[in-house]
Amino acid sequence: MHQSKAGQPVHFYRVAGLAVASEIELPGAIAVPRTAEPAVTIRAAAVPAVLEGATKKGATWQIAGDRFLFQVPGVARFLLSGGREIVFETAAGVDAHDVSIFLLGTVFGILLHQRGEIVLHASAVRVNDKAVLFCGASGAGKSTLAAALAQRGFSLVADDLCAVTLAEGTAPTVQPDGRHLKLWAQAIERLDLAERRGAPVRNKLQKFFVEPAAALAEPLPLGAVYALREARPPHKPGIERPNVVDAALILRRSAYRPQMVNRMEQKADYFRAATTIANAAGIFNLTRTLNFASIAEVVGWLEQHWLDIGLTEKAA
Amino acid sequence: MTRTVWLASYPKSGNTWLRMLIANLSATDRPADINDLPERGGIASARGPFDYLTMIDSGLLTHDEIDALRPRVYEELARGAADDEYDQPADAPPVRFVKAHDAYTLTPNGEPLLAGARGAESAIVIVRDPRDVAPSLANHSSMSIDEAIVFMSNEQAAFCSRLDRLHNQLRQQLPGWSGHVASWLDQADIPVLLVRYEDLQADTLAVLRGVLAFAGRPADEEAMRRAVAFADFAQLRQQEQEKGFGEAPRPWAGGTFFRRGESGAWRDELTPEQVARIEADHADMMRRLGYELTSARLALTG
Numbered sequence: 204m205h206q207s208k209a210g211q212p213v214h215f216y217r218v219a220g221l222a223v224a225s226e227i228e229l230p231g232a233i234a235v236p237r238t239a240e241p242a243v244t245i246r247a248a249a250v251p252a253v254l255e256g257a258t259k260k261g262a263t264w265q266i267a268g269d270r271f272l273f274q275v276p277g278v279a280r281f282l283l284s285g286g287r288e289i290v291f292e293t294a295a296g297v298d299a300h301d302v303s304i305f306l307l308g309t310v311f312g313i314l315l316h317q318r319g320e321i322v323l324h325a326s327a328v329r330v331n332d333k334a335v336l337f338c339g340a341s342g343a344g345k346s347t348l349a350a351a352l353a354q355r356g357f358s359l360v361a362d363d364l365c366a367v368t369l370a371e372g373t374a375p376t377v378q379p380d381g382r383h384l385k386l387w388a389q390a391i392e393r394l395d396l397a398e399r400r401g402a403p404v405r406n407k408l409q410k411f412f413v414e415p416a417a418a419l420a421e422p423l424p425l426g427a428v429y430a431l432r433e434a435r436p437p438h439k440p441g442i443e444r445p446n447v448v449d450a451a452l453i454l455r456r457s458a459y460r461p462q463m464v465n466r467m468e469q470k471a472d473y474f475r476a477a478t479t480i481a482n483a484a485g486i487f488n489l490t491r492t493l494n495f496a497s498i499a500e501v502v503g504w505l506e507q508h509w510l511d512i513g514l515t516e517k518a519a
Numbered sequence: 520m521t522r523t524v525w526l527a528s529y530p531k532s533g534n535t536w537l538r539m540l541i542a543n544l545s546a547t548d549r550p551a552d553i554n555d556l557p558e559r560g561g562i563a564s565a566r567g568p569f570d571y572l573t574m575i576d577s578g579l580l581t582h583d584e585i586d587a588l589r590p591r592v593y594e595e596l597a598r599g600a601a602d603d604e605y606d607q608p609a610d611a612p613p614v615r616f617v618k619a620h621d622a623y624t625l626t627p628n629g630e631p632l633l634a635g636a637r638g639a640e641s642a643i644v645i646v647r648d649p650r651d652v653a654p655s656l657a658n659h660s661s662m663s664i665d666e667a668i669v670f671m672s673n674e675q676a677a678f679c680s681r682l683d684r685l686h687n688q689l690r691q692q693l694p695g696w697s698g699h700v701a702s703w704l705d706q707a708d709i710p711v712l713l714v715r716y717e718d719l720q721a722d723t724l725a726v727l728r729g730v731l732a733f734a735g736r737p738a739d740e741e742a743m744r745r746a747v748a749f750a751d752f753a754q755l756r757q758q759e760q761e762k763g764f765g766e767a768p769r770p771w772a773g774g775t776f777f778r779r780g781e782s783g784a785w786r787d788e789l790t791p792e793q794v795a796r797i798e799a800d801h802a803d804m805m806r807r808l809g810y811e812l813t814s815a816r817l818a819l820t821g
Contacts, residue, residue, distance in 0.1 A: 261600075262591035263573045275575055276587060308576055341570055341578040342685040363576075388683035407581050409683045433687075436763030437554045460574045493687075 212244060218311055219322065219366035220378035220422060227299045229307050230402070231383040231412060233420045243287055243314065245306060250280040250292040259466055264313075266466060271317060273310060278302065281310045286318035301405050307381065309460070312364050316463035321367045321476045324459045325428070326384075327360035327377055328352045329419055330514050333426025334360045334377035335505075337489070338457035343431040344493055347390045351498045352505075353415035354394065359384060360419050364459055367425060369476055374483050375425040382418040385410055393495040426514050428480055429489040429505075430457060438490045442508050450486040451477040485512055523597045523615045524734045525563070525633065525642040525709075529699045530620050530678070531655035532647035533716040535766065535776070539755060540727050541616055543746035544738050550749035553758045554765045560617035563633060564679070564688040568592060572600060582680060582690040586626045589689070593638035614736040616643075620678065621691045623702040635708035643730055644703045647716035648810045649696045649801050650785035650794060658778055659768050664793060671696040672800040697804035715808065717782045723747045752780040 212224035216232040223232070224241035254272040257265040265272045271283040279302045282290045289310060293302055315322040325336040326349035335357075337345050346362055353359050361380040368376040383401065388409040391400055401412035430453045434440040445453060454477035458464045464473055480486060487508075491501045509515040528534040542556040551557055561568070569585065570577050572592050577585055596617075617639070624632050633639065649671060657667040670676050674694045679686035693699055704711060712733040719726045724747050731738050738746075748754075756777040759767065767776040785794065798805065798812045805812060 261572060261574070262588065262595055263575060273574065275580075277584060304579060305575075308579065309574060313574065340567055341576050342566060342687055387685060389681075390684070405579060408579070410578070435765040435767075437552075437765065462571055462574060 212241070212246065215241070217420070218243070218307065219315055219320075219364060219380055220368065225306075227303060227306075229303045230300070231381040232307055233379065233381060243289065245289045245291070248290045248292065250282045250290055252280065254282075261462070269317070271313060273313060275305050275309075278305060281306070283310065283314050283317060286314055289314060298406070300402075301407075304404050308363055312459035313463060315364075315366055316458070316460055316467050316469065319467070319469065319472065321369060321473065322459040323365045323367060323428075323454075323457050324363070325365040325457065326362050327365050327379075328357040329360055329423060330357060330426055330509055332423065333484075333514060334365075334423040335426045335509075335514070336361075336365055336377065336428045337431055338428060338453070339431035343433075345431060346384050346386055347394070347495075348431070348498070348501070350384050350386060350390065350394055350396065350413065350415065351502055353384070353417070354396075355502060356416070358417040358419050359415040360423060367476065367480070368422070369479055375476075375480055376422045377425050378422050379419050382414070382420070383412040384415055386413045387411075390495075394498075425480060425484045427484050427509075427512065428454070428457075428486045430487070432488055432490040433493045434490050438488075440490050440492065442504055443488050443490075444485065445488055447478070447481060450481045453477075453486060453488070454480065521599060521613060521615050522735065523560075523593075523617060523639040525619045525639045526616050526645065527619045527621075527623070527642045527703050528645040529647075529652060529693065529696055531652050531659055533645045533714075533719055534618050534620070536716075536750065536752070536755070536780070537643070537645060537714070537719065537727075537730065538616065538618060539750040540723070540746050541731075541736075543749040544731075544736075544742050545612075546745065546749050550754055550758070552762075553755060554762065560615045562688070563593070563617055563619035563621055564691045566687065566689055568596065569689060572596075577689065578685045583627050585689055586632055587628055589632055590626060590630050590634040590638065593634040597634070597638050612736065614734050616734070616736075620693065622694050622699045623706045624692050624694075631706070631708055639709060641710045641712070641734065642703060643712045643714055643734065644700070645714045645716060645719075646700055646808055648782065648785070649797050649805065650789060650810075651716075651782060652696065653793070653797060654785065654788040655778055659776070661769070664789065668793060668796055668800070671797070674698055695800075697801045700804055700808070713808075720780075720782050752777065756780070 212226050214225045214228050215235050215237050216223045216229055217235045218232055221242040222238045223243045225245035226247055254265040254267045256267040259266040263274050269285045274280040277294055278297055279291050279293045312322055323338055325338040326345040327334045327336045328349055337348050339345050362384050364380045366378040385404050396413055399413050404410045432438050451474050455464055455473040491497055526534050542551045545557050566577055569592050572595050573588055626632050653667045654664055657664045672695050676693045678691040679688045680690045727743055759777050764776045
């Protein structure tokens with residue numbers, strides 16, 4: 204563990220494609236050499252409970268101009284400014300480990316929304332030379348599916364947060380979010396991953412970091428986006444391509460924090476992104492029963508689908 | 520401004536049936552699709568609206584940490600915040616009926632989990648004879664009837680409370696059948712209309728009329744009559760057999776939601792020992808709700 208003098212960032216990372224300098228360690232993030240001019244700095248300091256001049260307020264957050272105050276009650280308060288700086292104040296008795304998991308997830312996700320980026324709630328693996336994304340809310344099975352694919356030799360690209368870079372004339376690009384999966388104890392047992400189990404994500408939770416066989420630290424062109432759905436009536440199992448209107452809705456609902464799309468007035472951006480991604484890569488619904496017994500079958504559907512859409516070629 | 524009314528009940532007590540009746544008030548020529556209800560306020564313990572409104576990944580919080588935040592979510596929803604879980608109807612009905620299986624409990628901070636009068640204007644509390652709840656709960660939760668009876672007497676019982684996985688819903692505390700009913704009837708934060716499943720079955724139209732009058736949801740007599748016919752139990756079960764029901768437990772295992780829907784079926788589903796056990800566990804609350812005990816001795820000694 205590095206020691207830091209007050210105000211001196213000592214940890215350097217690349218998170219969702221951005222150079223980050225942090226006073227505290229962020230386990231699981233992609234470490235990089237010291238950067239003189241980081242895009243984002245993270246430091247500990249006093250954070251107000253109320254944001255003066257707030258124009259929008261929610262259960263856990265307030266917005267005033269380019270400042271965003273966010274709190275996880277009992278854990279920490281975070282003040283995000285201009286999409287460049289994150290200041291946090293830890294609640295009494297909470298260790299830095301508990302703060303880092305929220306920093307790397309929700310807080311960084313909000314910051315990316317603040318910067319106007321397209322950021323999806325998705326896991327991702329590498330298929331050939333492209334990134335395939337699995338979108339869904341908490342509990343949709345993103346990490347479990349990525350873990351099962353990693354066991355089949357597909358490298359992990361992201362576990363939770365996928366920033367997608369769109370630029371004129373080039374394919375959409377996916378930025379990796381880290382080197383770890385986060386899995387519940389039940390999934391670790393059912394997928395037989397006990398040997399790869401690391402520290403708990405939070406000391407209070409039976410959810411653990413799991414190191415996949417291979418993880419990527421470099422951006423990849425986007426190959427396909429699948430929205431994970433449970434097979435419950437009226438949704439039938441299988442992979443289908445929704446119409447363009449539904450595809451746009453799927454992408455907006457797959458935003459890392461859909462409410463930020465509304466609050467930051469990004470709806471049009473996500474609509475445009477959906478059109479670009481649908482044309483360049485494809486947006487699909489992946490509907491399957493949400494149990495461990497069906498995972499091998501779902502992996503089979505995906506491998507066939509990747510042949511069908513030309514992401515992979517049949518072995519000679 | 521849309522008002523919020525809880526449809527509160529212990530599981531397998533007719534909550535969904537009442538929801539189907541209300542949903543069919545706007546159906547005209549055919550029954551509402553049970554998988555695409557026009558009036559749907561969802562369930563209080565849904566994970567999606569919590570994550571959407573707090574922007575926190577509830578999968579990174581403990582059950583108690585989630586509970587501490589839940590009142591904020593219900594306050595916002597009652598004020599009209601969109602939850603993004605469901606499409607917002609173009610012309611919102613005057614009352615938002617929201618299903619809740621949670622007992623009326625206090626959070627670790629000592630405030631009502633469901634936010635008291637700030638979370639809803641009132642509650643319709645639906646109860647059912649616990650001797651009929653037990654076999655239905657056993658079917659729903661894939662347990663034996665004896666296990667269901669134990670669950671119904673356990674003051675620590677809950678749905679979605681495991682620690683080693685993420686459930687599709689937030690934890691719902693179900694502190695025994697008696698404890699659950701008492702928690703709703705004895706709270707003093709919001710007015711309650713008590714509805715017995717057996718009465719709803721005996722005179723559906725009259726009970727529905729009373730429910731809508733209490734909730735301030737106007738409906739003409741013709742619409743109510745149609746709703747009663749469209750949400751007839753046999754009709755709901757037929758829809759489930761034909762197309763499945765998205766709210767059924769374990770759809771991949773062929774589990775059904777609408778089972779018998781009868782009152783008094785316990786007489787041929789429970790053993791005398793099971794009946795005695797339930798009556799011993801819940802005698803006071805059964806008497807309070809007018810459910811006749813089979814054993815005079817039990818009735819005297821409770």
